[in-house]
Amino acid sequence: MPELTNKERMQIPRHHMPEQPPEVRIRNFNEVNLGYTIELAREEAERCLRCKKPVCVEGCPVAVKIPDFIKMVAEGKFKEAAEILKEDNALPAVCGRVCPQEDQCEKVCVVGKKNEPVAIGHLERFVADWERKNLGFRMPEMKPKTGKKVAIVGGGPAGLSCAGDLIRMGHDVTVFEALHEIGGVLIYGIPEFRLPKEIVRAEVDYLRQLGVEFKTDYVIGLTETVDELLERYDAVFIGVGAGLPYFLNIPGENLLGIYSANEFLTRVNLMRAFEFPKADTPIMNLQGKDVAVFGGGNTAMDAVRTALRLGAKKAMIIYRRTEAEMPARIEEIKHAKEEGVEFIFLSAPLEFIGDDDGWVRAVKVQKMQLGEPDESGRRKPVPIEGAIEIIPIDAAVIAIGNGSNPIIHKTTPDLKVNKWGNIIVDPETMKTSKKGVFAGGDIVTGGATVILAMGAGRKAAKAIDEYLKNPDIW
Amino acid sequence: MNKIVEARFIAPDIKLFRIEAPKIAEKRKPGQFVVVRVDEYGERIPLTIADSDPNEGTVTIIVQGVGKTTKQLNLLEAGDYVRDIVGPLGKPSEIENYGVAVSIGGGVGTAIAYPTAKALKEAGNYVIGIIGGRSKEYVILEDEMKKICDELYPTTDDGSYGFHGFVTHKLQQLLDEGRKIDFVLAIGPIPMMKAVAEVTRPYGIKTVVSLNPIMVDATGMCGGCRVTVDNKTYFACVDGPEFDAHKVDFDNLMKRNRMYIEHEKKALEEFICRIDLMAKKLEKQNA
Ligand SMILES: Cc1cc2nc3c(=O)[nH]c(=O)nc-3n(C[C@H](O)[C@H](O)[C@H](O)COP(=O)(O)OP(=O)(O)OC[C@H]3O[C@@H](n4cnc5c(N)ncnc54)[C@H](O)[C@@H]3O)c2cc1C
Ligand code: SF4
Ligand code: FES
Numbered sequence: 001m002p003e004l005t006n007k008e009r010m011q012i013p014r015h016h017m018p019e020q021p022p023e024v025r026i027r028n029f030n031e032v033n034l035g036y037t038i039e040l041a042r043e044e045a046e047r048c049l050r051c052k053k054p055v056c057v058e059g060c061p062v063a064v065k066i067p068d069f070i071k072m073v074a075e076g077k078f079k080e081a082a083e084i085l086k087e088d089n090a091l092p093a094v095c096g097r098v099c100p101q102e103d104q105c106e107k108v109c110v111v112g113k114k115n116e117p118v119a120i121g122h123l124e125r126f127v128a129d130w131e132r133k134n135l136g137f138r139m140p141e142m143k144p145k146t147g148k149k150v151a152i153v154g155g156g157p158a159g160l161s162c163a164g165d166l167i168r169m170g171h172d173v174t175v176f177e178a179l180h181e182i183g184g185v186l187i188y189g190i191p192e193f194r195l196p197k198e199i200v201r202a203e204v205d206y207l208r209q210l211g212v213e214f215k216t217d218y219v220i221g222l223t224e225t226v227d228e229l230l231e232r233y234d235a236v237f238i239g240v241g242a243g244l245p246y247f248l249n250i251p252g253e254n255l256l257g258i259y260s261a262n263e264f265l266t267r268v269n270l271m272r273a274f275e276f277p278k279a280d281t282p283i284m285n286l287q288g289k290d291v292a293v294f295g296g297g298n299t300a301m302d303a304v305r306t307a308l309r310l311g312a313k314k315a316m317i318i319y320r321r322t323e324a325e326m327p328a329r330i331e332e333i334k335h336a337k338e339e340g341v342e343f344i345f346l347s348a349p350l351e352f353i354g355d356d357d358g359w360v361r362a363v364k365v366q367k368m369q370l371g372e373p374d375e376s377g378r379r380k381p382v383p384i385e386g387a388i389e390i391i392p393i394d395a396a397v398i399a400i401g402n403g404s405n406p407i408i409h410k411t412t413p414d415l416k417v418n419k420w421g422n423i424i425v426d427p428e429t430m431k432t433s434k435k436g437v438f439a440g441g442d443i444v445t446g447g448a449t450v451i452l453a454m455g456a457g458r459k460a461a462k463a464i465d466e467y468l469k470n471p472d473i474w
Numbered sequence: 475m476n477k478i479v480e481a482r483f484i485a486p487d488i489k490l491f492r493i494e495a496p497k498i499a500e501k502r503k504p505g506q507f508v509v510v511r512v513d514e515y516g517e518r519i520p521l522t523i524a525d526s527d528p529n530e531g532t533v534t535i536i537v538q539g540v541g542k543t544t545k546q547l548n549l550l551e552a553g554d555y556v557r558d559i560v561g562p563l564g565k566p567s568e569i570e571n572y573g574v575a576v577s578i579g580g581g582v583g584t585a586i587a588y589p590t591a592k593a594l595k596e597a598g599n600y601v602i603g604i605i606g607g608r609s610k611e612y613v614i615l616e617d618e619m620k621k622i623c624d625e626l627y628p629t630t631d632d633g634s635y636g637f638h639g640f641v642t643h644k645l646q647q648l649l650d651e652g653r654k655i656d657f658v659l660a661i662g663p664i665p666m667m668k669a670v671a672e673v674t675r676p677y678g679i680k681t682v683v684s685l686n687p688i689m690v691d692a693t694g695m696c697g698g699c700r701v702t703v704d705n706k707t708y709f710a711c712v713d714g715p716e717f718d719a720h721k722v723d724f725d726n727l728m729k730r731n732r733m734y735i736e737h738e739k740k741a742l743e744e745f746i747c748r749i750d751l752m753a754k755k756l757e758k759q760n761a
């Protein structure tokens with residue numbers, strides 16, 4: 001392609017992601033987005049203005065050199081593009097799929113001022129997928145062995161990215177994971193139709209090939225404590241995520257047919273209940289049923305779209321506020337709408353009503369209206385007096401967020417946590433109140449994003465490397 | 475992958491396994507459990523640790539074959555492996571010197587009561603054991619219990635062995651005789667635990683039961699195991715499994731445990747079908 005002017009670039013319309021049509025995809029668990037072809041990717045890459053002061057990079061939590069990698073895509077140099085991406089992002093195939101780009105890089109992209117922003121996420125995904133399919137395993141540069149050993153607690157994005165950096169720095173790394181499979185939320189929470197498990201497994205295999213050791217079925221705090229790990233390891237990184245589901249705390253919540261999103265998604269994703277009886281773990285039969293999901297985040301969207309794929313006749317999102325306040329990624333909301341999910345806004349659940357066998361049959365909701373903005377600037381919903389509705393349902397999923405699981409801090413008394421149970425760290429180094437122990441990801445921030453967890457893991461790896469060189473000054 | 479070093483039936487459909495799991499063997503305390511997954515497609519099932527040998531690095535579990543997974547597990551022999559075992563999970567039993575402690579086990583519940591009964595004895599209690607079964611062959615761990623109990627009463631529903639009647643009848647009899655009882659631990663089917671709670675309630679005897687709701691992760695991550703105790707919700711896998719029997723909502727637990735009853739039936743039927751097919755194939759091959 002001849003060199004384009006900025007004006008010409010600004011006029012190219014954004015290339016939309018090819019996807020499975022809604023009526024087809026609601027009958028399968030395969031990935032909805034099919035990925036750019038080489039042509040689409042190169043054309044989309046031409047839309048980037050290659051700004052001298054790229055604001056997109058400032059918008060990226062890990063400062064991926066966005067215009068540089070996009071330029072390589074435009075030139076068809078995908079290997080080089082992958083190398084640039086990987087300098088800052090350890091999990092581009094994952095982040096390209098699940099990052100909230102519209103709140104980060106794409107939110108500030110200059111092209112977005114007049115046209116739709118450059119599809120940075122789609123391009124990131126394209127490059128990572130191209131690399132995985134075409135180049136296979138390549139040994140990165142590895143520093144000589146230091147003889148130091150680091151234990152990583154939790155195999156989610158925080159733990160994996162920390163492990164990846166530390167092993168390249170020459171340290172021995174062992175990841176301890178409570179579940180039987182590595183990946184954290186990427187494996188048990190985010191569904192196959194949004195993030196194929198094959199991608200997560202490839203990332204884990206890559207780390208294994210670099211020499212990272214993985215111990216599954218190992219609950220730190222119970223199987224072995226942090227203090228015991230410190231006897232065997234020179235440093236410990238804690239990335240155990242936010243694994244404690246919040247419930248609504250309303251009457252009837254323990255009726256049959258009511259799940260936390262964690263349970264619902266774990267049964268389907270990690271335990272493969274959609275393959276029952278080939279897989280032993282069941283999920284309630286949702287064929288022809290009405291399912292309500294409470295919440296407005298990615299987790300709620302994942303749950304409601306999973307319910308549809310399990311055969312639900314009516315899959316509803318019931319949310320206290322309005323669409324504008326929903327924290328879910330825009331793409332998820334769009335996909336959910338296309339698939340026929342019903343959105344019931346400004347409705348707060350009051351009570352679940354059950355039948356004699358204990359199954360949920362309906363939910364009583366309080367209709368709300370938006371009041372004055374609160375401290376966070378969001379307009380707070382307030383009840384409309386007397387406006388109460390009864391919605392018939394056969395199943396419900398509670399997706400209103402996660403708190404921190406107390407197993408670690410209950411068994412590590414000198415590890416300081418805040419009132420919500422989040423581990424307190426120095427934001428520069430991720431070091432905790434306990435010598436030799438670092439932490440990052442959702443256990444520090446509360447439920448956040450994959451990219452932030454990954455960034456925290458890498459920041460911690462850097463600090464751990466310094467610490468191992470000279471533990472006494474820390 | 476964890477190796478099974480011993481596997482033997484101790485009653486019809488009830489099998490004892492010793493499994494290599496050195497860390498768990500070293501750590502576990504009475505009242506705690508493990509989660510086991512038989513194979514790649516297996517579900518995660520909680521099983522109480524009946525005993526452990528830290529020197530040998532093994533834990534003992536006792537499994538009653540009722541559903542697909544437990545029946546499949548019970549087909550395994552020494553030398554075979556289970557895919558996953560994780561633990562020790564749950565809170566350990568609260569062991570104190572209460573004075574006179576009665577440990578009640580119904581059916582395979584005896585295997586769950588046994589480690590706690592043993593710890594109660596070691597803590598200085600006078601331990602009375604009541605272990606029930608449908609009939610003689612379902613009374614398990616009698617020799618083990620005999621060693622740690624000051625008095626032991628086997629009971630059978632059909633009177634084929636020991637005391638004729640339910641474990642609750644035996645307990646009531648002791649109370650009627652005016653025996654001083656300071657603590658009761660009751661583990662078995664939900665109706666049995668509920669009945670024991672009703673027997674001891676009027677006497678105000680501290681009574682503890684071990685609950686067995688459906689679990690997934692068993693580390694507090696999913697809330698599938700929630701139980702209602704004293705009108706509040708608890709996660710049995712991390713807040714329990716032992717709770718104050720007088721405050722447990724047994725009816726809710728009983729209903730919740732029926733959630734997948736249709737699935738369980740289907741899975742079991744398919745499994746038995748498959749086993750029959752395999753058996754027929756083998757027969758043909760041998761013929
Ligand atoms: C359904 C769902 C959808 C989401 N969608 C998005 C999205 O689209 N985009 C996005 O950016 N973010 C999304 N998120 C959030 C994102 O997944 C998390 O912010 C991120 O995974 C946090 O990473 P982490 O490594 O801190 O923790 P996790 O991913 O939670 O991993 C923690 C790991 O530690 C293990 N563990 C816990 N306790 C112990 C212990 N005691 N010993 C050993 N191991 C332990 C856990 O089993 C788990 O594997 C979503 C979250 C959910 C639940
Ligand atoms: S802001 Fe947009 S146009 Fe500018 S470099 Fe970044 S992606 Fe390209
Ligand atoms: S089994 Fe998941 S929280 Fe208890």
